[in-house]
Amino acid sequence: MKNNILTIPHVLESNSQNYPDEIAMREKKFGIWKIKSWLEVSKEIERVAIALDNKGVKAKNAIGIIGNNTPRWVIAEIASQSLGGIALGLYADALESEIEYLLDLTSCEVVFVEDEEQADKILSLNNLKNQIKLIIYDEEKGMNKYNDKRLISYKKLLDIGNSLIKKNSQKYSDLLNNLSEDDICIFCPTSGTTSKPKLAMISHKNLLNHAKNYLEADPKSSADEYVSVLPLPWIMEQTFAISKWCLSRMKVNFVEEPETMFDDLREIGPTFLLLGPRSWEQIAADIRSKVMDSSFIKRKLFDFFSMLKSKNNSFIVSVLCENFLFRSLKDQIGFSFLKSAATGGAALGPDTFKFFVNMGIPLRQLYGQTEQLGAYTIHRENDVNYESVGIPFNGVKVDIFEPDTEGLGEIIVMNKNCMNGYFGTKVANSNTSNNKWFHTGDAGYFDKSKHLVVVDRVSDLSYTSEKVRYSPQYLENKLKFSPFIAEAAVIGSNKPYLSSIICIRYSVLSKWAELKRVAFTTYSDLASKPDIEELLISEVKKVNKSVPKKQIIKKFVLLYKEFDADDDELTRTKKLRRNYVINKYDEIVEAIYSEKKNIRIDTLINLQDGGKQRIKTELNIINME
Template identity: 50%
Template sequence: MTQLPVPAYPDVTRHDTFPKLLALHAAEHGADIWLREKDLGIWNAYTWRQVEDRVRQMALGLLELGVGRGDVIGIIGDNRPEWLMGEIAAHAVGGMSLGIYRDALADEVAYLITYAGVRVIFAEDEEQVDKLLQLGDRIPTVQHIVYADPRGLRKYDDPRLIPLSDVKARGAERHAREPGCYAGLVAAGNGDDVAILCTTSGTTSHPKLAMLTGGAMLRHCAAYLAADPRTPEDEYVSVLQMPWIMEQIYAFGQALISRMKVNFVEESETTMADMREIGPTFVLFAPRVWEQIAADVRARIMDASFFKLAMFEFGMARGLKALDEGRRSRLADFVLFRALRDRLGFSRLVSAATGGAALGPDTFRFFLALGVPMRQLYGQTELLGAYTLHARDDVNFDTVGKPFAGVDIRIDDPDPNGLGEIITRHPNPFAGYYLNEEETAKSLEEGGWLRTGDAGYFDKRDHLVVIDRVRDLARTVQGDRFSPQYIENKLKFSPFVAEAVVLGDGRESLAAIICIRFPIVSKWAEKNRIAFTTYTDLSSRPEVTELLRSEVEKVNATLAEKQRLSRFLLLYKELDADDGELTRTRKVRRGVINERYGEIIDAMYRGDRKIDVDTTIAFQDGTKQRIRTVLNVVPLDPQAPDGAGKRRAA
């Protein structure tokens, strides 16, 4: 296994908290750039010394607000330098930081704040402040709401509101009175103190809060860097939401150890353009982001000239053929891939990772052929994110690689094929669930083993293969086993499919509920002069149904006969985390789907060809819309080896 030389990193057993590492780098590399943020088209840089100055002001300002050891400080908003600074400041005063997803609904925010007993919350702007103020007395523990962006907030008179600039000013005054106060706080910090309350995925219920100590997280990040090194010359673009454990690992923990530069894009809509300007050397995207990028590439090709389309198909064919033969195609790189990597901002990449959920093998192969050094990782929030990863010269899109040094993995209750539940023992695990000893006891077994709830096995090369959640592995009434997630990922490789839910557990055959990828399908419809008004209207068009039939039949042709879909329908709306149908990391909540769309599912399996729908959907702004439509169940022939065999009469 080839590994790059590991740089000399700080001793994290000595500098065992985030504020201590920041102080070390500010003293030794104070003039070096750590963070960049794009604002109004201009990249603004922050050196290590500037970051520490702001963190000191924020930390001492929190002291002036009465925040102390053991208090919980919430943070909600977009990925910004102030997020990282606020998090380190919270740890400096001995507090625990709780990141809340920026698009979390009011009920989710209220639950997390009241459960954790948040005293002070950093809110980015007016949007987040409005969300908090609308909760009223539902968040009685909150004493101060600190906002970073004052635009639109001058008209507010809630006594809890205070601008971040005032907090910093109070901290500066405290520093002038007590010059050694902040250094004393940092020195008093201990690596065994709980620093972060990190929300779990919550696929079945409210998320739990995993308690992560600063020392455990830094030791784990050091182990990660031994497997995948970074240096101060590396550039990282922070895209995934900061509350997610892997963004905490990359943009926060690893950056504080390796001093790699962390960049923040201006808006989510400008991400790809901003990435092209930075030319990152490392990226971490969730599978849905990689799927979206691949779909966007195919969508742009739809609008290209005949010559460009032919060159794309030629380059992809040569590239995929070379990939299957274990090599790279220079010709494909010349005619297609080099320009495409530059267009996507991937020209300087030395490592690209995906995690949080399974990435479909077709999407993985697409990026490997493109020349993106893709690697898949695997882990859980409770075990501080990833603890398996592909080596640079040992990538297999069907696996998640091998575990880091010191990590033990076993397969519990394996079947004859070796498939069972993945059980892991980690040298730096979480400290338990916050205020939930019962769930902590359930998750940890004797000897420190944690039940992941995932089904997997080891292949012949000792790579870990993750199939699906144990509870989501399904069987038909005939006893044939299948993984819904595996089939869903193959469906989502199509640029026209945004989400898919595969059904069939306890049924006689497999079926799917599919959500179209509206921006791309609408572009396709316009190009083909198909009139439509809304998402619901477009998804019901017969031409769109035939388009998706073709895509599903292509997937069926790649599946074993017992795993092929017998029918599908196009849902009248997108699956949405705001409706509880997906987690904030875009994992399907199957229980919610089965309950909410139970009548539709039953009608599909009754053999109904048309299903009348009369329902109301609610939007995030509180408005509602009545939807009346007819869903067409599309029959397929799962026995057809080419996916295009004899169709049942419509």
């Protein structure tokens, strides 16, 4: 075997030989943490790879993987790469139509699924019945009812691999010897903010070299504990749970269920954590919700120490705030041992960012794109700016294209470790060359400290009909700092003033309503209550006081449902598809900019179980003037 080749299977094999007994990963199953060493991971990868080879999987074949984050996902991915195959990650909550599009695009014949739910999705794709030859399922519960010859259990696959290894123990080494660091190792879906996701083709060499640059900016070692909670199809989780894991040997932990995440975090005590902005916003909202539920004295103590820390960051004040308030808060959410935390994938509002930094959580903002292998800027230690996304990694050039008089323009980047191109589309790949500037489509500028500040999408920066320039994303983040607001879409392009469609944060407001003895039945019923409207008016007033007078929200409505990726209102990485939302709810937008005080709604909404529900309600158009 060529140990000097820079591929993910080679790095992992090296770890298994040099650190065989070190803990590589943990998984919580039925309340118990199960450990795998580097040697155990390597042996399981070998068995899966040999079995796949026996089933006819060849180099450059796409292998689909769908389900929640588990060790089997990681093992299936690296086993596929060991054959020269290309892993295609599919989001666990993706609809059948999205899955069919990507499997058809890549001519995928083999799919790993987590459980019965994911198996159902693949088996329902009648148009791909002849294309998909093998479906490997992990959880065996409920699978006995199927009689499809394409189905095989993960355990059975391991048994096949084990028996084949006994006949030829050198087979896996032979497979690795055929790999090249320039081979494509993953098809990574872009966020699909404006259209169907494209597939970025990423090589072993670029993925690992980019991870090395990341580790220079934010070092990790085998002593670090990481909890993998963001979906593995996303490029950032690929960077953390695959390439950085292999290079730094940090321990990767997998929670039992998304609902048990914070209990599991407390048990592991991670030293590093990556969460998306929506998760950080939800955590901040939950903390403030619990504070509201607490006694009068506790609420006043929280307010006092929070205000003290925000105004005075001296050593004595930090020690006081840590001992009297923040230590217990961090312990309750499992953040006691965090040495580094990050957010990326979309903008995190500066108010939310500051909230966590003041708690003593070493949060840093990341910025990047799938095409550039995820993040390429980050705050350095002790150089955190709430408004910025930090400075570029070594070896990455970032500039502003055609800046205006204020320095604002399109962010462009040149990164030698970028994607190799888009797969299966007619999109020109010239802008993704490692020696040419890549146009991100984001508007930004460099501040006086040379930190990059991202404002919004260039296409979303707009003017009202009164020629007032505004950033919808900035105002939306301001609104979402409220514990009562989950999502917001700001409207105003070529309109006389700014308005917003707001989605309430049901998890918090349902508790608030119970405490205030406000009777309600459903989300839409709660959103229509006068008490909720009055509460949200006060929250929007707070935002209006913090922005220039010409950028205030003059009208808003409380939507009868949450924005949902299944309804194409959000991407799978929870980015708002603003233009789609505005077009979808054009009748509501039209009513906002009329003299109407309300609008009648009679529509069908999609439910998570695939059914539909009819909504008949009346939305009040709330005027802030």
